[in-house]
Amino acid sequence: MALLQDQTSLLSLPIEQLPGEGYRRRQLAGWLYEKGARQWDEMTDLPRALRSEWAERFRISEFADVAPYPSQDGSVKYLYTLLDGQKTEAVYMPYLNRKTICISSMVGCPAGCTFCATGRMGFGRNLTTAEILDQILFAAHHQGHAPREIRNVVLMGMGEPLLNVENVFAAIERMLHPQGLAMSPRRITLSTVGIPRGIYKLAESGLGVRLALSLHAPDDETRQQIIPTAHRYRIAEIMDAVRHYYAQTGRRVTLEYTLLRGVNDHDWQARALAGLFKGLSVHMNLIPWNPWEGAPHQGTPKAQILKFAATLEQQGIPTSVRWSRGRDVGAACGQLALKQPA
Ligand code: SF4
The missing domain is CATH 1.10.150.530 (DNA polymerase; domain 1)
Known part of the structure; x- marks a missing residue:
């Protein structure tokens, strides 16, 4: 053999x-x-x-080993050991009638966001198309589901999908293919920290998936403090790309915004954010920051989170607060760092 x-x-x-x-x-x-x-x-x-x-x-399989870590809230973190010994992760979330999986596009991540445990790990390598797809297939099998029962995929785990465009787009094609996972493009969300050329490519690809933009600050100065690679792309450039995406696809853009105490949670920043997205169809998800060991940040207190959300709403930006799942097993947003829970 x-x-x-x-x-x-x-x-x-x-x-x-x-x-x-x-x-x-x-x-x-x-x-x-x-x-x-x-x-x-x-x-x-x-x-x-x-x-x-x-x-x-x-x-058939891309993994040498898989360790599942169930959370008390029903989500399961999967720690995948790839055939070359590198590791990556996915999180399965069994929302009512909406089985969802958050998958990774890389081992580690080159963006280095200061609030994200994955960013702290540095960059390992891009995942292959097969490694991206098999995260879904393995999790479905382990959960006793046929693959197509997982109806929602978010590319929001480890890595920046728009810096691994070729493999990520090929994986999405297999997710959409009628003989593949036969998914609706509306149920696939690609989350980017804001890579303008990647957003243009996604707009031109015709894949039709949802775009989620993790801006994390409305001004370049704050953004560069918390996303070290952000100096390469100014917010104005990213916004041009997002407007192009919206014009091409007509798809509402989801915004992801991690709230960090005293860094990006001021009222003026909520108003500035609203100003940036005026006239675009967007939905804002505010993410209370999830702590991890050695992190240089603190989370925003609940009262300020709600005030920030209210300011955005008053300024015409539909807003939800995403209280994360899987915090107890390190599976929540920004916590993925290949650690086994204690
Ligand atoms: S938040 Fe996303 S883009 Fe930033 S380091 Fe973490 S995985 Fe990479």
């Missing part, structure tokens, strides 16, 4: 390039993306000889 690393990854192949022809290829796609098979033995309607031949050449 060939080593897993030497085999071709089935999930890396576009559906039209899976092995087999016509009917056989459709059967294989069905086993992978509809039934969620993770072993060749499960594919009982494929001839045994064909299964053995394919099992020599192709691999």
Whole structure:
């Protein structure tokens, strides 16, 4: 039997390039993306000889090991060990009738946001298309669901998806493909810290997914303090790209804003934020900051969070506060750092 690393990854192949022809290829796609098979033995309607031949050449799984960490609130953090020994994470959230998974696009992240445990780790490498997809397939299988029962995907885990455009877009194509995960583009959200050229590419890609923008400050000075790589792109450039995205797709843009005490939670910043997004269809998610060991920040007190939200609302920006899930197992926003919970 060939080593897993030497085999071709089935999930890396576009559906039209899976092995087999016509009917056989459709059967294989069905086993992978509809039934969620993770072993060749499960594919009982494929001839045994064909299964053995394919099992020599192709691999189904991208992980050497997976450790699930269930949170008290029902979400589960998955710590995936990849075939080269690197690690990444996803978080499964079983909201009522809305099974959602937050997946990663990288090992670590190069953006280095000061409030984010992943940023503190630095950059490992980009995930492959197959590694991005298999986070969904494994979690569905582990939860006892067919893959298509997971109806919402957010690319908001480790990494900046718009700095791994080729692999991320190919993975999204497989999520949308009728013989793939057959998802609606409205149920896939790509979250970016604000990479203008990536936002233009997403607008032109025709994928039609939702865009979430994590600006985290309405002014360049504050933004550069908390997102070290932000000096490369000014807010005005990012806003041009976002307006272009909106003009091309007509999709409402989600805004993600992590509130840090005394840094980006002042009233004037709420008013400035509202000014930036005037005339655009947006929805603001305020994220109370989730603490992690050694972090250089404090969370904004609840009263100020509610005041910040009220100011945005008064200025015409629909706003929700996203009290995070999975805090107890380090699965909440900004906490992903490959740590095993105590
Ligand atoms: S908040 Fe997002 S972009 Fe910033 S370091 Fe963390 S994972 Fe990267």
